[in-house]
Amino acid sequence: MPYRTNVLVCAGTGCVSGNSFGVAQTLENEIRKLGLDQEVQVIRTGCQGFCAEGPIVIVQPDGIFYCGVQQKDAVYIAQEHLLKGRPVRKLLYSPPAEKKPIPALKDIPFFAKQRLVVLRNRGAIDPERIDDYIAVDGYAALVKALTEMTPEQILGEIKKSGLRGRGGGGFPTGIKWETCRKAAVSRAVDPVVVCNADEGDPGAFMDRSIIESDPHSVVEGMIIGARAIGAKEGFVYIRHEYPIARERLKKALDQAREYGLLGENIFGTMMNFDIEIVQGAGAFVCGESTALMASLEGKVGEPRAKYIHTVEYGYKNRPTNLNNVETWANVPLIINRGAEWFTSMGSGDVSENPWGGSSGTKVFSLVGKVKNTGLIEVPMGIPLREIVFDIGGGIPEGRSFKAVQTGGPSGGCLPESALDMPVDFDSLTEAGSMMGSGGMIVMDDQTCMVDVARYFIAFLTEESCGKCVPCREGLRSSLDALNRITQGTGKPDDIGLLREIGEVMQDCCLCALGTSAANPVLSTIQYFKDEYEAHINKGVCPAGVCxxxxxxxxxxxxxxxxxxxxxxxxxxxxxxxxxxxxxxxxxxxxxxxxxxxxxxxxxxxxxxxxxxx
Amino acid sequence: MVDVSKVQDIVQRHGCRREHIIAILLECQDEFSYLPREVIEEVAAEIDTPLNSVLSVATFFRAFSLKPVGKHQVHVCMGTACNISGGPRLLEALERELKIKRGETTPDLQFSLDTVNCVGCCGLAPVLTIGQDVHGKLKQSQIPRIVKKYRPKEASDAQTVH
CATH class of the missing domain: 3.30.70.20 (Alpha-Beta Plaits)
Known part of the structure; x- marks a missing residue:
């Protein structure tokens, strides 16, 4: 690299709202003024993850980490650090309890415990330049998959890796791909691959950050998947609320086409494949696979019963393989480094059966009442306590921990007694919550658990498509009961009523939105029944929220x-x-x-x- | 009056296919700031789809509005992190400041107020967006000052409003 120093300015949505583009511009102007523009370059990167401390600037190769950088600070950084080589002390990160700042990124506890796999390139490359991605071994896996591996070998490798769907369900990716391929071959219909970037869970922004910081990894994963399955057509269904991610993805696709990585005869082989971006329009239920496909066809995003799987009859009745952004982003690494490397991370044993454990890493958005909020990536199986207290730094303002909510509106709230549980697909489900797409919201003693349950049920009532009765009416009745309780007019048998409705919904709803919709209520009743009782019997909200x-x-x-x-x-x-x-x-x-x-x-x-x- | 030739341009750009209905409507919404009846009828005619199919899509998704919306669209984030960090309080403060309820537009068509499920900036909770601008780590006392930045300064500014 011809430059002596790279200044990485975070251009994720969080930092952009703190004017990181202005910071980058000022840095560039100052660097030019100081005559350093042949030696120092400014790179606008994707999300660094430590959103709470944004806007973030990192000076490489020393790895000096600056936080909360404003435009006027950029001048100092240029003059002091870039010209004279003296890091600007007042902009370094200091942990909340200590006075001494930590200059290097790798020593900051928030980063030290993480294991970056999917997010390996975050903040290290310019997401808008394909050459940056290629320079860090990007598209090497695609070359391997296209020239050295048969589709069956790719399928075998993905199956052996035990990769499970990162969108929440945790279905083994390899099996899904194989079923889709078989369906396509036996019916002689062209299959389709789809990337689900309709990240609707409130409190979760993993997919947005992956696309914003490393869009090519998703594109590469999809091309490899298309090769394994035999697809010629691919879609990315992305939320319209994510304009920056959409723009970066569009640029990535254009660049990939220009380099001959998409389109006809990829790498001079017989493979033809292209990807189209389709925008969602703000409906949570469209994250559900059948609703998403209806929406892709230009119809109302209502789910259908899934006794016929979408891998056999999906988009326009063609075999359709849908995976989440994070799942796709894992694929190139598995092909590049092998399934064994992937299974060396995580918990359980997937060598015989992909359901036997959770391999690899998981990206979480760690938010709520925790000191270090942001995006983290950890190996599967890490105890919840390490995430909340070591990486997250514990609860701010000296308050105490009450619960952590995982899995979005379909997940549940886990109390302190669950903190030593390993975080993987099966442990979370067993505890009454779920992995979901990776939202992790920490709650302190000032959070009312009944109000949290009411919040999720209100959200789902609005987002329920209304097609099936148990979901539509069950949610409405649950919301009525929860509204009563939080307003102090709850009846003694409301808890029983909520449980009963919840159980019926788990059994009878058409799609996963409905069957999991009662989780927030059931898990809070399970672990925080005393709060419900305080509201109903004493008319008291212990957290002082209602x-x-x-x-x-x-x-x-x-x-x-x-x-x-x-x-x-x-x-x-x-x-x-x-x-x-x-x-x-x-x-x-x-x-x-x-x-x-x-x-x-x-x-x-x-x-x-x-x-x- | 609605200039339906613009609708034709938009449909042409995307292609007269039913799959593109959401993209077409999103662009129409950007163009007209809401979806007037004439636009929906024109889209249905252009892509040769029954009016009720187009209308059902236009009413199903939150991004579409069948009523005129304000020049500045204020969206208060109601994601989980924002919800427990005071998002509902911001909404109430905005309702008082703008003198409208959630889902409404001010009579001068300057502001529309609504909630959004999550803007994905949970590290900055509580968050609200006004147009493309994201405001984070807010307290309700900051609301009047933020709104003031978007209010028209003089009557002459108001003329630029379409």
Missing amino acids: TALIEYQIDPEKCDGCHACVHGCSTNAIIGNVKQVHFIDKEKCIKCGACVEACKRNGILKVPRSHAA
Whole structure:
């Protein structure tokens, strides 16, 4: 590489919203002004993962990690670090509990425990340049798959690797591919490969980040899959909420076509294959395979019963192989490095049976009430505790851990007793949750579990397509019960009712949205029944979240009459003269919580409604 | 009046096939800022599909609106991380600031307010988006200042609104 130093500026959605493009521009201007433009180059990379500390700038080859970089800071970095070789201390990362900053990326605990496989190129290459990807062995697996391996050998390798679908279900990828290939051969119909990038789970952004930081790895995986299955046509179904990812993917496809990696006679072989991007339009249910395919055909995204599998009759009744973004991104590595390398990571034993364990790594979005939020990749089987406390750094503001929610709206909430459980497909399902696509939302003692269940059921009620009765009516009745409970009018038998509805839905719904929809309710009842009972029997929300059950009060011990809360209140509900203790007029208070934010002395208390009566 | 020739251009660009209906409608929505009845009828005629098929797609997906929407579309993220970090409070604050409810548009057609399931910036929770801009790590006290940035400054600005 002709440049002495590379400055990597994160251009993932999180950092972009913090103006990382402005930072990159300023860096480039300064570098030019200092006459360093022959020696130093600025690269806009995909998501670095440590979104909480964005915008992020990394200076290579030393691996110096800067966080929270603003445009004005970019000038310092250029003058001090790039010109004089002195890292800018005030922009280095300091762990919350310590004062001493950590200059190098590899020493930061958030990164140190991760194992980057799918995200290996994140923040290391420019995702918009195919040459960058090729320089790090990109498309080498494709060359191998096309020139040295038969489709059967590719299938064999993927099967041996034990790779299971990363979209949530955990179905063995190799078996899926093989079934699709067989169906296509026996019916003599051209099969189709589809990449599911309709990442709808709230609290999850793995797929977006993979496409934003390394789109070619997905493209390469799909071409290899098409070779194994015998497909000529491929689709990527991507959410319209992800404009940056869509643009990068489009560029990647254009570049791949230009290099002869897509289109006719790929690498001079007989293989023809191309990929089209199709946009979703904001329907959660379209992440379900049959709904997604209906949507691809230009129809309403309603699922159908799956006694006939989509690998046999999918898109336009053709054999259709659908895999998630992360699954596709794993494929080139398995082909390149072999199944044995892949099975060396993870838990269980997949040598006889792919259902026997979970091999490889998994990407999670670690968010919510945890100090280090962001995107992480860990080997399968890592204890949940290590993720939350070592990588995540524990719970902020000295609060205590209550639960971690995995698997999106179809998953469940796991309590502290589950923290030592290994994170893999089967352990999570056994505990009443699921892997899902990889959202991991940490909750502290200020989170109400009944409200969380209500939130997910409200989400699913809105997203249910309404085709089958158990899902449509079951969700609506569950939501009614949960609304009652959070508003303090719950009935004693509501818990039993919720359980009963949940069990019926698990048995009777048409698609996975419905059969798993009760998980948030059932798992919170299983682990946090006392909170439900407190709401119903005592009319108390222990976490102080459900507004109908709480009141705000000013702690006279703490109030110094600074008036900050008075300015913050939009309904003039706070009364009191400057330097005198204030109090809240309960008639006017709308319980918006603005005063809690405004008070610098933590002087606003949330008390149970009955307490003050 | 709606210029249906624009619809024809859009359909031509994507190809008169039913598979492209979502892409066509998304582009029409960008062009007209919502989907007027004339546009839906024109799309149905162009791709030779029954009106009710087009309409069912247009009403099924959240991205489409059959009513005029504001110049600035405010979307409050209701992803799980945002939800437990105060997203609902931001929505309430916006409802007070804009004097409209979720799903509504201000009478001057400046702002529309709605929620979005997840914008995928969970590290910045709670998040809201206005047009293409993402605002993260928000407190409800910041809402009036953010909204003010998007309000028209003078009456002359209002003329540029289509």
